[in-house]
Amino acid sequence: MSTQTGDESTPGTLTAELEQAADQELPEGRFADxxxxxxxxxxxxxxxxxxxxxxxxxxxxxxxxxxxxxxxxxxxxxxxxxxxxxxxxxxxxxxxxxxxxxxxxxxxxxxxxxxxxxxxxxxxxxxxxxxxxxxxxxxxxxxxxxxxxxxxxxxxxxxxxxxxxxxxxxxxxxxxxxxxxxxxxxxxxxxxxxxxxxxxxxxxxxxxxxxxxxxxxxxxxxxxxxxxxxxxxxxxxxxxxxxxxxxxxxxxxxxxxxxxxxxxxxxxxxxxxxxxxxxxxxxxxxxxxxxxxxxxxxxxxxxxxxxxxxxxxxxxxxxxxxxxxxxxxxxxxxxxxxxxxxxxHYPQHLASTARGLAEVESAKPVDMFGAIRARDILLHHPYDSFSTSVQQFLAQAATDPQVLAIKVTLYRTSGDSPIVDSLIDAAEAGKQVLAIVEIKARFDEEANISWARKLERAGVHVVYGIVGLKTHCKLTLVVRQEPDGLRRYCHIGTGNYNPKTARMYEDHGLLTCDPDVGQDLTRLFNQLSGYAPRSKFHRLLVAPRSVRRGLIERIERETAAAEAGRPAWVKMKLNAVVDEETIDALYRASRAGVQVDLVVRGICAIKTGVPGLSENIRVRSILGRFLEHSRVYAFAADGDPEVFIGSADLMHRNLDRRVEVLVRVTDPGQVEDLLGLLDLSMAQSTSSWHLATDEDGEPVWQRHHLDDDGRRLLDLHEHLMSTHRRRLTDR
CATH class of the missing domain: 3.30.1840.10 (Polyphosphate kinase middle domain)
Known part of the structure; x- marks a missing residue:
């Protein structure tokens, strides 16, 4: 399947049956407040x-x-x-x-x-x-x-x-x-x-x-x-x-x-x-x-x-x-x-260095650029260490004489952040450094203004994004001179460049030097710092132009597949689901027989189990030791699953008033890992809250944390910490 997912991609074509189903009026009162x-x-x-x-x-x-x-x-x-x-x-x-x-x-x-x-x-x-x-x-x-x-x-x-x-x-x-x-x-x-x-x-x-x-x-x-x-x-x-x-x-x-x-x-x-x-x-x-x-x-x-x-x-x-x-x-x-x-307290958690960055724990930092050249690296914080991955990536880029330029988006970070220090070091070393700073990040405005000025004084090119839009995407682009020419190294994440919250927030990140992603980020940074409104992208969906449209197209493909009798499913993990257009697309998919599984930490405007509307929609919520913060969007795609990670929730502000990025994960093993995580989050054996509908048709959350014998169900965070500890001892 093509990985062309950009702003100028051709809209998906619905079957006549699907068009007819889409035209069916959905019931009033289908959205929760x-x-x-x-x-x-x-x-x-x-x-x-x-x-x-x-x-x-x-x-x-x-x-x-x-x-x-x-x-x-x-x-x-x-x-x-x-x-x-x-x-x-x-x-x-x-x-x-x-x-x-x-x-x-x-x-x-x-x-x-x-x-x-x-x-x-x-x-x-x-x-x-x-x-x-x-x-x-x-x-x-x-x-x-x-x-x-x-x-x-x-x-x-x-x-x-x-x-x-x-x-x-x-x-x-x-x-x-x-x-x-x-x-x-x-x-x-x-x-x-x-x-x-x-x-x-x-x-x-x-x-x-x-x-x-x-x-x-x-x-x-x-x-x-x-x-x-x-x-x-x-x-x-x-x-x-x-x-x-x-x-x-x-x-x-x-x-x-x-x-x-x-x-x-x-x-x-x-x-x-x-x-x-x-x-x-x-x-x-x-x-x-x-x-x-x-x-x-x-x-x-x-x-x-x-x-x-x-x-x-x-x-x-x-x-x-x-x-x-x-x-x-x-x-x-x-x-x-x-x-x-x-x-x-909870037992102490020690994050490990991500697979692909260090097969054996060592006091010597791994060569980040060599590791990324070898393969795409999927990060899962706080189980994978932020300091030995993202932080080390920027630190090495700042001191590497072969690095010519660093571009980064900053939404929230700590005032004494090593990320900011690395950008200052890079600028003082003569590298071209661009920081897209979102000074309107709610309740962090004063802190962001302070360190934005600190960056400017050090010679970093600071840009405050696009008028009318918040820059919420989490991106880094490093341009490096290598024997065979310039190579672009990229990080795209679901969480902020904040070392403190990275120890408490569950997030994903992708480190890659894939030429398509490098070209995508180059175009996007040009759009953020200059004038490039008609940019096309290969592996990215970018709000406000193509995230909603790209996701709805994929939901509609699953709906068409179900109408044609083929296996179809949609799986998503995110912080909030409010956008009515996307919810309606999920309702239509459910009507067509698509199994829709959602893991939603916070706000959810979907009503589940409504006859003739959402019998095939299941929603779970997981709260606990870590704050579930990552966004993952997955589609069956006729047996060749498409999986995206990124910064966007299904909210109007994310889809219409922010610059957001979703990147498609293409490594088959990483796709399998993400799908396995989604399935484990939805499993009956995992402790979570289940969204149901009461006799008045209103949403109600029911906690499921004990089995029939009163024993505690699987705690997802404890399970993942244990998995990473075993991986660490196996090195």
Missing amino acids: RELSWLQFNERVLELAEDDGLPLLERVRFLAIFASNLDEFFMVRVAGLKRRIATGMAVTAASGLLPRQVLEMISVKAHELAARHAAVFAEQVQPALAAEGITLVHFEALHDSEKERLHKYFRKMIFPVLTPLAVDPAHPFPYISGLSLNLAVMVRNPNTGKEHFARVKVPPLLPRFIAVDARGRPHRPEDAPDDDGFRSFVPLEDVISSFLYYLFPGMEVVEHHVFRVTRNEDLEVEEDDAENILKALEKELLRRRFGPAVRLELAQGFTPRLRDLLIGELGIAETDVYELPSPLDLTGLNLVADLERPEL
Whole structure:
């Protein structure tokens, strides 16, 4: 089968029968709402925190992840719905629901999940931590000696950075920054009896939970080693509350309560003038800090007068108020989850060097260019080491005198990234270095601006992509002078060039010097940095022009094959499925008898098991130790399977408003490996969530992690780690 998959490829021809089937009207209400589906995803994260079969500190981590996820959901998705309602853009969602209806349903579900999240911590995880000598306690529960130590700590480290802000005719109600913890304080003048409101911000740069020595505490096991693993933690706001009299000398503290505000932090950057994208973004980042409030969290116990005061001053609706047990903001539990207690964590994972890069582990780095010349190398992180593959590839390219040019796309990376260092080294060595930097990567904008300027100062050619599109693809092109001429070495990945997240995110990457891929990347980089809108590609599908079209063509080929009585299937692994055109193509394929298997980590707008529509569609979701992040698209193709990996999910933003790349994997062994991974992810014996439909026709996720005898099903991450360990010992 031809590997021509580019922008100018000839559209597939449907049979007359398939055209007729495609024209059949699909039923209304066939799409699940994306926002409600996202909440179902975060509910699956919460179910991991509830699982007492997981290591305790990992459950703590999942509680923190849930909280962080929900924060972002309100900052972006809920904020977006509110903005559309406020501006009169009450457009019906694909699910058939109006934004106001969706917002009401979100409020009900989010309140339920927030309460459940707090209960999991208070009733399950916190007692389990206490049994292990790790406690979160109130200041008043401490021993006198511990109180005295915290008193000294408060006076030395906390008190100097606190700024109480009074509210009176001379002092208007203060601005409350998004996601900050605050104390609402009511004080009384003992001379006049008059009461005043003040707000005290909990300093965000101080530790969220303050560790105190737990030696001698009754919950500490007698035979416990004397190390940092056994600790009591006191919430920072609790310590501040205990010493409020330092902030208001001569006044009586009548009451105090903790609250937290979430604001609209989505960005709307006008890109009419490409030269001003950077300045426009910096201006928008400043505006983000003052976005309208979209959620108010109150610690239980707020008096009606203070509650009404905050609601009125913040201009927030009653439905956006969340009253929860203390402590608020459980994202801070990451500090507890980081404790050095190996027995309470997942077993340590040591990534191995990928096959093809080192058959025998050695302290000496492999010749990356020689290895890539020998064969295409398929990477699977975090099981395959990022540092000995992608990182080493760029490091060697930076120092190799035969390398003439390096071109790379950067969406998210760490500020101290060895990737950035390698690009700087290459530029300083006189090589041509081009970095396509996406400065609009959500919540990484300021960091990206910072290191983009660092690259520019080192002589790297920095380009901010194409106006109106985010550059989300993960690409590297290295041009090297060799005895037989110039050779192009390429890396195409599904994940970011970030060494830190590469240890936690599951991703694929392809290292190759295939001339077709080299030519494809050369054309694409020219398109990104210059003007080449009509580029053709051999092994790539490139959004926004050809990813949706290319995938739908292949789905339709499978549909035609099924109509003709030939074997047909579609298998996909991705983060989200929302795009209606692609979903409809999958529905039509299911109607024709195509078996459709999807592994979806997050949002899924497909409804499974609907008679006459989706009986042949199965959807699984896998969450656990690693964040499933790779995208794999596979098609039966009449016995010669086509498999693509890349950066694109099936979402409007990916297919229409981003530069995304899928590359076809052609090595038969690698195709077999990827198909085997998809099949294992879908297997009944693998722990996962199954998407079903309830009696009302609405999607529901059911966890399958135990067999009929109550034994745990196969954990995909543990299985793959074990497989890679065996491969390492077999060298």
